[in-house]
Amino acid sequence: MKKKSAFLLMMMGALLAGCTVASEQEHKADRTQSPAVNARWLTLIVKAGNGVTPQPVTLQYESEQCKESRSYGVGGQSQSGTTMMRALNFEKIDLVREPESDAYKARFAIDAGGSCGWKLVSLETSFKYTSGHALVHGQELLSHRTTFTFRSSKNAVTTPNVRVSRIWFPVIAVDDDLAKNTLHLRARSLFIPPDLNPSASGSLILEFKVAEDMAMLVRPDPQNRGRVLVTYPDGATGTESSIGYVGVDDERMICLLAEKKRDCEAIKLRER
Known part of the structure; x- marks a missing residue:
């Protein structure tokens, strides 16, 4: 009796597996x-x-x-x-x-x-x-x-x-050791x-x-560990809270990278 029950269970399992495979194939889209x-x-x-x-x-x-x-999945397995x-x-x-x-x-x-x-x-x-x-x-x-x-x-x-x-344009974190300098990219x-x-x-x-020749250089601020010092391509300097914010929608960089030359001196530098 036990052998018959085991055999029936195996057959049912095989049938269910076959249905699952058939179901998956039935709903597989033709990607041709x-x-x-x-x-x-x-x-x-x-x-x-x-x-x-x-x-x-x-x-x-x-x-x-x-x-x-x-x-x-929304809100976990439930x-x-x-x-x-x-x-x-x-x-x-x-x-x-x-x-x-x-x-x-x-x-x-x-x-x-x-x-x-x-x-x-x-x-x-x-x-x-x-x-x-x-x-x-x-x-x-x-x-x-x-x-x-x-x-x-x-x-x-x-x-x-x-x-x-x-x-x-590049944003370069400058270290005393040249080999430790790191490169970042920012969109204009x-x-x-x-x-x-x-x-x-x-x-x-x-x-x-x-614009490789328009890199912004970033160095640690020796006076404040919570800020970094930023040097723009034209030599102007500013500060930023972290390198992650340097060059992001920066009005001065937008000006410096404009197709037509503009006077960018009047644009206030970031100080934060």
């Missing part, structure tokens, strides 16, 4: 892309300045037609579980450098099609920076990621061809990427530049 003849395509061009190497681009596609089981949501597909695309050029390119479908009708919903890009500055020569770091969203929002940019130029100003909804196939041109 098959763009239609009239599909929109995007050519991504990253123009990289000195020391800048674009990293692979992460594309996120979404399907309105296919759904998949996805785990969620409010966690699974639910059916729109299927997502992530792809990493390498950018190919053009011969004898500082431009890197990739081309991919916005309307990727297939049985699930895949559509591009976001594009995430970043770059690696290798410094040529004498104080941190050869040091490398990765930039923060920049994400462009594709959707038909009210303020979405619908022109097929878009160009975005961004400038960063806050940037909120626009939503994109191109009306036709086109291009997204990103110009990434690090």
